[in-house]
Amino acid sequence: MTSTQHADLPDTQLPNTDVAFIGGGNMARSLIAGLLRRGMAASRIHVAEPVASLRQALAQDFGVHTHDTAEAAAGHAGLWLMAVKPQVMRSVCEALASIASSRQPVVASIAAGITAAQLERWLGGNQAIVRAMPNTPALLGAGVTGLFANPRVSAAQRAQTEQVLASAGRTVWIESETQMDAVTAVSGSGPAYVFLLAEAMEAAALEQGLPADAARTLVLDTILGAARMLTEAGEAPAELRRRVTSPGGTTQAAIETFQAGGFEALTARAIDAAAKRGKELSAAND
Template sequence: MSTSPITFIGGGNMARSLIAGLVRQGVAPASLHVAEPVTELREQLTAEFGIKTYASATEAAAQGTVWVLAVKPQVLRDVCASLTDIAQGKQPLVVSIAAGITSGQLDRWLGGGQAVVRAMPNTPALLGAGVTGLFATTGVSAAQRAQADTVLASAGRTVWIEDEARMDAVTAVSGSGPAYVFLLAEAMEAAGIAQGLTAEAARTLVVQTLLGASRMLDESGEAPAELRRRVTSPNGTTQAAIESFQADGFEAIVARAIDAATTRGQALSAAND
C-alpha cells in the first residue's frame, strides 16, 4: 500500500494507534514521520515501528504532505503558529484530531488557504476497533478526502459529517462514548457484587455481556429497540429492570449527558480561539 508522506505532530496514544494501523495495512514506515518532544516516546516509536521521529515539529512537518495534528487542544494554536510558514509553502492536507477546535480556527492559525479535515476518533482505535467522525472543508479535494479516510480507517470505521456544527455531537456520542460504557460496566459490576456475586464472576459476566450485546448490535443489522424487545419477556426479569431504568428517567439522563458533552466541546473551541 502506497501513501503520501504523513507527519504526525504529537506521538501520544492516538497517534500510535493510527501509525500501528497504517503499518498493518502495508504503509511503508519510511513514509511516516512523528514530531514528539519527549525523548522516551520518540525512542519507543522508532523501536516499535521503524519510523523517523523528530523533537522539532517544524522539522517533521517539512517531511509530510499530510499532517495529522495529534496534540492537546490547549497547545494547538501555538503549534500551528510555529508551522505557518511551512504550511503556506507546502499546502499540506491538515487532519486534526483535537476536540473542539474548528476548521476555521485551524486554517486561520496556519495562515489561511489550507485544506483541513477535522477528525474525532475514539479510544477503541487503540485496538483497531474505533470509529471516527470526519468533516472536510471545501478546500479538500476528493483525493485528499480519500487520504484522510485512509489514515483514520486504519483504526476502525469512519463516518463523514457534512455539517461541521455536528462535530461536537460526534465528540459527545462516540469520542466520549467509551467512558459511558465503562461507567455502565462499573455500575453493573458493583450491583452484581452487592447481590452476592464474587468480584471475578461479576467482572466476567459484565464484560462478556457488553461484548456480546455490542456484537449483536453490529452484526444483526437490527435496531437497538428491536433487540431490546426480543430479550424483554412480558413480566420477566428484564422487563422489571427496564421499567426501573425508565422510572428513573434513563433516556433523559443519557440525553442530558450527551448535551453536556456537546456543550463542553463548543466551549473548548471558544476558550482556545
C-alpha cells in the same frame, strides 16, 4: 445531518503521500500501527514528539522517522495529522504556518472542539483542513472516527485522510461541521459511558453476592455479546431490546426501573453536556 459511512478500507488503499504525525501519543501510535499493518512503509511516516523517551520508543517500536520539533516532521509530508492537546494547538499551528503556506498539505486534527476555521486561521489561511474525532477503541483497531472536511480539501486529500483514519476502524463523514460536537459527545466520549455502565453493573453484582471474578466475567462478556448483536444482527436497538424483554419477566422489571429513573432523559442530558463542552473548548482556545 447527512453523512457517509465506510468500513475498513482494503489493505491496498494507502495514502500516496508521506504522513507527519504532530504528537506521538497513544492515538498517534494506534494510527501508525494500523498503517504499518496495512503495508505502509515506515520510511514514509514522520513523527514529531518533544519527549525524548517517547521518540525513542516510537523509533524502536515502529521504525518510523522521529523529530523533536513539529517543523522538522511537517517538512517531509503532504498530510499532517495534528495529535496535540487543544490547549497547545494554536501555538503549534502558528509555528507551522510558513511550512503550510509553501507545502499546502492537508491538515487533519483530532483535537476536540477546535474548528476548521480556527485551524486554517492559525496556519495562515488558504489551507485544506479535516477535523477528525476518533475514539479510544482505535487503540485496538476497533474505533470509529467522525470526519469533516472544509471546502479546500480535494477529493484526493479526502481519500488520503480517510485512508489514515480507517487504519483504526470505521469512518463516518459529516457534511456539517456544526455536528462535530455531537460526534464528540456520542462516539468520542462514548466509550466512557459504556465503562461507567460496566462499573455500575459490576458493583450491583457484588451487592447481590456474586464473587468478584464471576461478576467481572458476567458483566464484561454480557457487554461484549450485546455489542456484537448490535453490530452484526442488522436490527435496531429497540427491536433487539424488545426480543429479550418478556412481558412480566425479570428483564422488564429492570427496564421499567431504568425508565422510571429517567434513563433516556439522563442520557440525552449527558450527551448534550458533552457537546456543549466541545463548544466551550473552541471558545477557550481561540
